[in-house]
Amino acid sequence: MSKYSQVFKISLQDEFVYRLNFVLWRLRNVFSIFLVFFLWDSIFSVQDRVIFGYDRVKILTYIFALMFVKAIVFASKTMDVTGEIARGDLSNSLLKPLDYFKYWLTRDVASKTLNLSFALVETTLLFLILKPPFFLQNNLISILLFIVSLLIAVALYFLILFIVSSSAFWVPEMGWAIHFIITIVILEFLSGSLFPLDVLPKPIFSILSFTPFYYLIFFPIEVYLGKISGGEAVRGILISFVWVVILYLLMRSIWQKGLKVYQAYGR
Amino acid sequence: MTKTENTVIIKGLTKNFDVRFKEAGLAGSIKSLIKPKNIVKRALKGISFTVSRGELIGFIGPNGAGKTTTLKILSGLLYPTNGFVQVLGFNPWEKKPEFLKNISLVMGQKNQLWWDLPAIESLKLNRAIYEISQKDFTERLNKLTDLLDVGNLLSTQVRKLSLGQRMRLEFVTALIHEPEILFLDEPTIGLDVIAQQKVRDFIYEYNLKNRATILLTSHNMNDLLDLTKRVIVIDSGEILYDGYLSELVRSFAKEKIIKVYLAKESDIKKFETIGKIIKLDLPYVSLSVPRESAAVAASEILQSFAVADLTIEEEPIEGVIRRVFKGEMVKQS
Ligand SMILES: Nc1ncnc2c1ncn2[C@@H]1O[C@H](COP(=O)(O)OP(=O)(O)O)[C@@H](O)[C@H]1O
Ligand SMILES: [Mg+2]
Numbered sequence: 001m002s003k004y005s006q007v008f009k010i011s012l013q014d015e016f017v018y019r020l021n022f023v024l025w026r027l028r029n030v031f032s033i034f035l036v037f038f039l040w041d042s043i044f045s046v047q048d049r050v051i052f053g054y055d056r057v058k059i060l061t062y063i064f065a066l067m068f069v070k071a072i073v074f075a076s077k078t079m080d081v082t083g084e085i086a087r088g089d090l091s092n093s094l095l096k097p098l099d100y101f102k103y104w105l106t107r108d109v110a111s112k113t114l115n116l117s118f119a120l121v122e123t124t125l126l127f128l129i130l131k132p133p134f135f136l137q138n139n140l141i142s143i144l145l146f147i148v149s150l151l152i153a154v155a156l157y158f159l160i161l162f163i164v165s166s167s168a169f170w171v172p173e174m175g176w177a178i179h180f181i182i183t184i185v186i187l188e189f190l191s192g193s194l195f196p197l198d199v200l201p202k203p204i205f206s207i208l209s210f211t212p213f214y215y216l217i218f219f220p221i222e223v224y225l226g227k228i229s230g231g232e233a234v235r236g237i238l239i240s241f242v243w244v245v246i247l248y249l250l251m252r253s254i255w256q257k258g259l260k261v262y263q264a265y266g267r
Numbered sequence: 268m269t270k271t272e273n274t275v276i277i278k279g280l281t282k283n284f285d286v287r288f289k290e291a292g293l294a295g296s297i298k299s300l301i302k303p304k305n306i307v308k309r310a311l312k313g314i315s316f317t318v319s320r321g322e323l324i325g326f327i328g329p330n331g332a333g334k335t336t337t338l339k340i341l342s343g344l345l346y347p348t349n350g351f352v353q354v355l356g357f358n359p360w361e362k363k364p365e366f367l368k369n370i371s372l373v374m375g376q377k378n379q380l381w382w383d384l385p386a387i388e389s390l391k392l393n394r395a396i397y398e399i400s401q402k403d404f405t406e407r408l409n410k411l412t413d414l415l416d417v418g419n420l421l422s423t424q425v426r427k428l429s430l431g432q433r434m435r436l437e438f439v440t441a442l443i444h445e446p447e448i449l450f451l452d453e454p455t456i457g458l459d460v461i462a463q464q465k466v467r468d469f470i471y472e473y474n475l476k477n478r479a480t481i482l483l484t485s486h487n488m489n490d491l492l493d494l495t496k497r498v499i500v501i502d503s504g505e506i507l508y509d510g511y512l513s514e515l516v517r518s519f520a521k522e523k524i525i526k527v528y529l530a531k532e533s534d535i536k537k538f539e540t541i542g543k544i545i546k547l548d549l550p551y552v553s554l555s556v557p558r559e560s561a562a563v564a565a566s567e568i569l570q571s572f573a574v575a576d577l578t579i580e581e582e583p584i585e586g587v588i589r590r591v592f593k594g595e596m597v598k599q600s
Contacts (some may be wrong), residue, residue: 002395003398004391005395006395007392008383010384010389010391010392013384013388014381014383014384017383017384018383052546058343059488088377089349089377091339091372091377092377094344094362095342095343095344095367095371095372096367096393096395096396096397097364097368097396098396171296173296174296177293259346260346261285262344262345263284263345264344264345265338266374266376266377
């Protein structure tokens with residue numbers, strides 16, 4: 001597939017054009033980690049305090065894992081699809097023997113590769129500075145399940161973004177608003193990237209575990225930490241995999257309809 | 268493949284756009300989302316034509332006539348409301364790779380070049396996408412950059428180029444896969460005169476050397492006069508004329524021009540009763556008259572004046588084309 005390896009290459013080059021932007025974006029990431037870290041650190045500064053089943057060590061471990069998982073799952077360029085549809089730039093791709101879905105998947109992977117390499121450096125640095133208690137998983141099965149759940153999370157997030165973006169076929173001028181509501185508000189809250197989901201009341205937590213959001217951030221972290229393992233982990237992977245299939249089929253059918261009303265803006 | 272092979276076939280093509288009526292602002296958007304009020308815009312009202320391999324056709328009409336819409340349907344971007352469309356034997360909408368590998372749509376105001384990278388990177392990407400061998404790629408790139416005189420611009424960041432330079436590189440990028448059919452939408456718009464001429468020469472060469480079929484829309488008189496033999500005139504989604512450019516005058520000019528050199532001074536008042544005076548530079552007078560009464564008018568002039576020379580001419584083609592652009596053409600019976 002030299003087609004898509006070339007797409008990968010040019011995507012990386014494109015990301016590097018605005019080095020300053022990229023550095024600032026990474027800096028923002030580091031700051032937000034600092035912020036969350038100190039917030040929780042101060043909450044748990046009282047000796048032996050336990051809130052919602054988390055003590056200081058557990059919550060700080062969660063936060064460090066969070067930083068890493070977020071860099072993999074949420075680093076994505078796919079929100080640009082909204083703009084491509086609204087501005088009519090999608091036409092450039094439609095005119096070529098190129099699968100648009102694979103094209104963006106490749107761009108996404110490029111973006112993740114870049115972000116991940118930086119995240120690794122940052123994590124190491126922050127680790128050395130903050131010296132948090134951190135739990136290194138050494139159970140091979142847990143690590144394997146973690147990797148699988150991570151891949152599924154990436155696929156889920158990609159599909160959700162692609163589906164959300166296709167709203168631009170019908171309401172091009174609303175694309176950004178819809179995006180903001182779904183990706184920022186809903187996903188950040190429901191995925192576990194602001195707080196561990198099991199601090200929520202039990203019924204809400206149970207319902208969430210049947211939605212795809214649960215599997216974006218919270219589930220992979222818990223699998224890594226070994227808090228979800230064995231049959232429970234396999235069950236989660238199955239549920240999330242079913243979601244991948246459902247969302248994929250949904251995405252395909254929405255795109256088929258969307259392309260028919262696509263207006264190909266531009267003279 | 269025979270000589271008269273049809274590369275484009277359109278029969279009874281219609282395209283309606285649903286235009287959502289909405290009030291301004293976010294509230295308006297939400298309102299229109301909940302209770303949409305649509306009006307139908309009929310952009311194409313059942314047009315038909317065919318194009319043979321190797322033809323270079325001018326597709327002309329006033330703004331909003333439906334030219335771009337037609338080209339977008341032909342290249343598979345828009346879904347036709349009704350009618351039959353076939354390009355190179357394919358239904359464009361299906362976007363088969365074998366179809367896409369053989370077409371290109373160039374729009375004067377849209378670009379595919381990666382804005383922040385040098386053009387050569389976009390070209391390399393297209394080389395991979397169209398699966399062009401390294402040898403072919405190098406050969407074509409040299410040829411195209413020579414013809415368009417942009418060889419030295421390949422490694423400059425695209426955003427730093429002038430519009431003319433960028434447009435010529437767009438051409439190189441859009442043609443690196445040597446498509447059999449080219450849809451050109453206002454390819455010379457916004458270019459300076461020299462760049463326009465380069466692009467024109469290039470289109471001419473490409474059509475000739477590759478026996479490529481080219482559909483060209485343009486509001487540039489020279490594009491049409493230099494490049495096209497056949498033109499299709501479209502207005503309000505209907506085809507008004509399809510034939511030789513040279514015959515366009517005969518079909519559309521409602522008037523003829525009579526040019527007279529008078530032998531001696533006379534009362535020129537009488538001319539005003541015969542026709543509309545275009546130019547008066549005694550002893551030269553030119554006037555336009557309805558074409559059906561041109562002969563009568565001429566004999567009347569000959570009777571009323573001492574005439575040294577008299578000719579009856581067609582309205583200049585530029586004038587007719589200009590009226591096409593303005594949408595002043597009416598459908599012939
Ligand atoms: N996406 C669209 N939505 C609604 N109306 C459109 C759209 N695109 C084109 N039209 C309308 O269809 C008609 C034909 O447009 P177009 O093909 O762009 O004309 P031309 O290229 O000949 O200037 C115009 O009246 C235009 O306003
Ligand atoms: Mg147009």
